[in-house]
Amino acid sequence: MRRIVTLVALAITLAAPALARADEPAPSCASHAPDCIGHWATMVVRAHAGLGVFLNGGAVGTTIVPNLFEHARVSGQLGLEIGARPFGGGFLISLIGAGQAADGAVVGTFGLSLEYDLLYLFGMRDPDQDFALALGGALTMDYAHSVTTSASGVVFQYDLLRPDWRAYLELRIRNSAREHWLIRAQLVTGFDDFLDLASATLCGGYVYDAF
């Protein structure tokens, strides 16, 4: 427990405000002028679309590596997140909504996520940099709907509404020439085991930093 507390304290300490660029004048923070809001919370809106591999993490036996891809299904991905960086640092708190569609099935996810940019641990503290590696967790409500035609010819529809929690590791690469566009690759864990890989996605996205 003490180790966890130490790690959390270290992460918060390192989640310092973004460094000002050298060619920019230092903002005056004597007031609540908009320029200073970035030091409290930088708002971010991201949308993405792309493809993923739905690995069905959480299935029995899928923690055994050779079985991981046994039922893998390529899925279409859509996502939207609206978040803020407290103190303009390495943490990002977001409201998230996402959808996946695969052969005969759709999954919708809505919830709250908290992520930390691991590069902050190495002194790379510019949120606008071209490269980010984030470790995050999310508490969500998931809705899934699938359709299967049974051996008897009956079309069986299955619906599931379930609270969920998961961890993810995300790599974001931003195009310097088109600063709002990025590529993101994400590995998401299963709900009952953070080392149980549930899906891997690769998406193109659009990001808008509100401040």
Place this chain on the structure above:
Amino acid sequence: MRSERIVFVFVVGLVGCSSTPAASPDPGGLPACTPTAMLNGEPAVWGWADLHTHPATELAFEQRLVWGSGLQHEDRIDPNVLPAIDPPCSVETHHHDSGSPLDRTAHTLIMSLLNQQAQYLHAPIGTVTPRAAHLAAWPNGRDVLHQQMQLSSLRRAYEGGQRVLFASTTDSQVLAQLLKGPLYPDLFLPVAAYDADSAMVQLDRIRLMVSQQSEWMAIAESAADARAIIQSGRMAVILSLEMDSLSPEDVMRFVDRGVRHVIPVHLIDNAEGGTAANGDIFNPESAYMSSLFDPTQPLRFFEVDRTPDVLFLLPRPLIGASGPGSVPVYANLEPVAYDWYQRLQYDDTCFCSLPTAPALHAWNQMGHANAHGLSDAGRTLVRDLLQRGVMVDVSHMGVHSTEDALCTAESVGRPLLASHGGVGPAAGPVGSERDLSHAQAVRLANGGGILGLGTGGNFAEQTLFTQSGGSLVTLHTRRRSSMLEAETCVESSLFSSSDATCAHPVTITPPIAGTTMQRIDVRFVPGAGGSCASNDRLYAQITLTPSGIPCGGATPTIVQALFAAQTDGSCLASVTMPVDLIDASGPPMCDTRAVSRSFGAADVCGAGIVMVNPLDCSGGTLTTTIPIASATVSVLDDGGRALVLATATGSPTWNTLGGGAGLYGRMQLDPLADPGVMIGIDVSNTGIEIPGAGPSSDGYDVCVRPRACHGAGCTCTALVIDSGQDDDCAPGWISLNHRGDWPAGSQVNAYVHLPSGIVAGEICGLDMVMVGDGPPITTGFGVVTVQSIHDPISLWANEYDATRADLFGTEPGRIAFGTDMNGLATQFATTLSSPETIDMSVHGCATSHLGRMTVDGQPLRLEDRGLGTYGMLTDVLATIDAHPSSDLDAATSARVIDSMFFSAEQTLRFWERVEGTRASPPVTPAAGCRP
């Protein structure tokens, strides 16, 4: 590598501990003994065999279901001392790494269902419950969720004469997934490698257990190995597979690694063949797994034949809940849509699409048998295994698969075994495909095969009084400190006395035997808003079995009669004798060939009300609900008297197809003449659930106390019975739940040894009270049954002896135990009495001198706990040897003991026949075998 193990290795690296359990000192083997008795003129090894166990089952189901380990860390393996479960389990999880609330919720839901299947509630362990209370609930013969084969227990079985142990693997992917919580977007997807991985882990554990105790047991890979092991005074362990979805290639890889016994077909239809269609919970499991064997056949339920040779009828299958209004937060199962059910053709509920329902419809019951036999791959596997000297088991196969396996074995001249189950009667149908039909058992025996007889036990119970439907009894919590008198008393109307101390007496009318009848009437009064006039598919359903045969023990005849509205507002359905029955040799339904038969009042085994919504026949939605205010079942005898068999009041309602209210169950004998000295009490709550002990509560108990009317002019007074258990009921009362959680709808029972001089037929009532110190709760009970029961171990011995004589004549030993210990199978629940010490001498060799097994200083007695732990099999044999019950005579007892102590030798001879080192009886494939 499982992720759990990654974490574990990491943690071990941090703290510097070893993950390997410390080996317990080997207590050493017993001196070898050569028996003086010969078997068929040849020397024999000594001891008995168990053909089916699961020593490492805690590693199955992703390690989420069965708590405890067979390995022990004590300094000494003591056959008289059972180590307490350490660490104690958490009642709702049974998962070491469970930290997720989702995980815990899923476990709570699924384990509760399993507890209800076993009719045994999991007592809270490791919370506020005192250790003594948890030990009162464990071990127990009806408990299926805790390890029952600790090394000390195995040691006790060994010292009691066991010399052959079949150690098998098992698992169920679907059950494991339900315990993990639902997958999404699909509830479940089968994984090809899962079963092989699980079997590998379990076999490794079995090998570890054996290697740690190598002085007294060893793994045998051939019959010669086994013989040498036993002749050196040790126990031969034979590795075995009982998995759902291993491919033939998987099986052969395990054979290469030492497996010598294979059950090719387990609980589901797999690539090898069709399983026994005998359990409603296995049907969805089979459906969820079907795409693994044929991707074009997802969600394929059992496909069945209707046959008069089997009694069991598959109900409407269950599947993951879906659709508007039933979106589950966690896994939930509900019946499939009606059009799906119709396509499965399990039942002709719509009465052959007749334009109008007949006024009287009757048929001899036809059961279900799996339509699939062994596949070509399955037959090839059986043949290949036999030719490699591997024992092949037909247990769990359906009738057609068993037939194909027998044909295949006969074609190669090698025998088969059926390791756990029973055998159907020589004449008449088998209860379900799970038991061998008599004809197939004879073929198996004639081919040189052997059998293992299951130890689940039965009671040959006879109902003293029973009633179901609605909320018959309502209980309010009483403080434990004030638990002095009954709140509710259920009384039999055979006894005229009433008890002034009973606040809410309920009278139940027992059945009346020996009455001829002209007519059976079932009448009910609809409750508010209900009517029978608008429902032209509302039937009375009456089950008839010839007098002298126990209900359920032979082919029942079911007659149905349509309800018609009466002028007084009630609804009446009548069946007049004689009834026209469909000839059983014809098609199952709607055949015009009919025979007439009369029945007497004593033939009425049950009566109830069944609703078939007319919309169902066109695939419509089930929406109708019929409330019932009161109902009566009566017969009109030859003298014109109306005899009331049962009455019920309350409000049983239903709104699903086939739902109904059971109103009546038959008592076969005159209760006053019944000699039984034990009774079974069976109740089911219909109201809110009764919580067990938890972190902030000591939970609630339901306590019962039978009443008896003894002697002339008797009054119905409470019996004071010492249950011998440390529970929260006041002295003289019997706890029904050991303070476990009792979900709504749970059915639980207790077995009571009556005081000397009291017979079951004198039981006139039952006191009930609910106690607890938490917030007051009120709940209702919809089933109350009191039955006289017989000693299950004595009955087992009689069945053993009769089956042996029937199949093997005078040859002993070819039936062994087939306990299925640790296989989610309940064991003997009680016995009349068992010896305090064990000192058996058979065939010139002796068992060790053993006292009672104890746990935490408390003696484990078969009478209190049943066959709760494996070592008590020794006590079972000692009980048979002592034949304490009038149900078991000395000669039968002696034959059973003699035969059991030849079962190790007969198992080796069977194996030698499979290997081809001993000649098998000459047989030719039966006519009708596929080429």
